[in-house]
Amino acid sequence: MLFHFRDKFPLLNPYWDKYLEYQQRLELPAKTVLLEEGKVSGQYIFIEKGCVRLFFNNDGNDKTVQFFFENEGLTSFESFINNAPSAFTIETIEPSVVYLLPKQYVIQLMDELSHEPDFLKMMMQLSSMRQTHYINEFVSFIRDTPEERYQKLLTDRSHIVQRVPQRYIASYLGVSTVHLSRIKSKLAKGKLHF
Amino acid sequence: MLFHFRDKFPLLNPYWDKYLEYQQRLELPAKTVLLEEGKVSGQYIFIEKGCVRLFFNNDGNDKTVQFFFENEGLTSFESFINNAPSAFTIETIEPSVVYLLPKQYVIQLMDELSHEPDFLKMMMQLSSMRQTHYINEFVSFIRDTPEERYQKLLTDRSHIVQRVPQRYIASYLGVSTVHLSRIKSKLAKGKLHF
């Protein structure tokens, strides 16, 4: 949430540095759960190495909402902010190195920052970016077919397709693994002009 | 965005009152476009009477994202905040009475408010609420079948089903009007135990 804003708001950097010491560094194997659906999010997660997904469970077959990679930070925001049970699980996909900052320090940090004139601007920008992201995902889900969504993923965010196992991609696109296979084979056929 | 927060943040009321005079009152017939897709949102809309929908166009068949009713306010936020072309059209569904506050006054108002200690809290709460709304819509779209979504609409927000023409409901649920008819008739049959 905060640390990838270093470059955009350099004046605030001293604050980041002050809180670096409170972070816990963890080296985790793949498929490690960092936050379980139903529990209250108690820390902010920053990814140094590896990748992570946020998903929710629906009768055993889970639905991936978002992928996170190096130098990105995340938490289950609604849970974090409102002390509510998280609707999502957060889990490593690859073996990863993450930093965890407990909630109390995040609050303390935000408290200090609230005196900075740039803080409101940053929070607004941040919140507007997240909202835009979710609206775009939402619109894409309504407007585009799974095939179109897969093609966009290939062209716009191919690193996801390259790094993430196919079943998670299917879960993210909202289709079964079988159907994603169909989509891929259909697209492959379309490419073969010889 | 702002005016329905009167009750929650009464200390801020003087600010609202100060800007009431800049609002333009309009009585509009149904199907009046208040903001057109592709244009930059230049005003905040408050609904006194009637109802309004926000939608985007996709090859002629439009997709409704959200409905708004009495005492609610809206704009195409991303467009409004970033001066970007709006991804959405805003249009009255029923004959409506709305108040429009031009952007310049909204900015001026927010500027004044930024000195109030409660303002940041309000903006955070507001933005968190909107984000939660979109996430919930998004999750519901992924997790639930159109039939389930329709049933939830019936139980949780029946006023929408009562007031809004069926084709907009279908467009909101993400199905064709024909399929919504099927869903309704299926549910009606389920209710007839005699």
Added chain:
DNA sequence: CCCTAACGATAACATATGTTATCAAGTTTA
């Protein structure tokens, strides 16, 4: 008040997608 257009129901058919099962290839574990 009538005419026309819009709306919603329904049927028939087409397409998209899910489910289950099977198999081959790659990975992990003992």
Added chain:
DNA sequence: TAAACTTGATAACATATGTTATCGTTAGGG
């Protein structure tokens, strides 16, 4: 390294949903 799992491809079938066409009803405009 062998066995057990996991992954992804594919086929066959089932279900969900879209598309087009038809029809009766309703609602608005002259």
